[in-house]
Amino acid sequence: NAGVTQTPKFQVLKTGQSMTLQCAQDMNHEYMSWYRQDPGMGLRLIHYSVGAGITDQGEVPNGYNVSRSTTEDFPLRLLSAAPSQTSVYFCASSPRGRGGDTQYFGPGTRLTVL
């Protein structure tokens, strides 16, 4: 199993550009989530999904869209990039997402918005 994979590893955008961060898992997990990590602020939940076709907002959803058309994939879309979205983005998955489930994290995407 590859676990949780993310592409790209690095990305530089200009303000106003849009892009999609890809996330895939091959563990048949129902729950997938996106976090952003900024220095001194830990990880903050952006969006999550408890199954195909079901998504919900986390702590910091503004400026991001998600969709879950398959169990395996959970892409994160930046609609109009802003410098405040410069961060490291982690995708994670767990079997169900409820208490008791281990979250497995991908390697991350380092995004810089100029």
Added chain:
Amino acid sequence: GQQVMQIPQYQHVQEGEDFTTYCNSSTTLSNIQWYKQRPGGHPVFLIQLVKSGEVKKQKRLTFQFGEAKKNSSLHITATQTTDVGTYFCAGLSGTYKYIFGTGTRLKVLA
């Protein structure tokens, strides 16, 4: 909203010294998880605590969950250079949302 704070933010120790990080939530937690993130890496699950007052050990690591289920601690005995990284706690908010603490970055001086 719910907040999870960790102290200290940074800790430098000599190899062989002990290390403790504390996690405090503004609300009662149903469970708490601990993760380790090596420099340049991604968070990796260490352990989960569920019961009030629970204590779990993993070799040199001891994890505690407070009686009121609002705080937790991670203690490392006799640190080694392999312990370097940032340690995060994460509390479950509601059914599906994990709130991560701010993390404690540990540096071990050989």
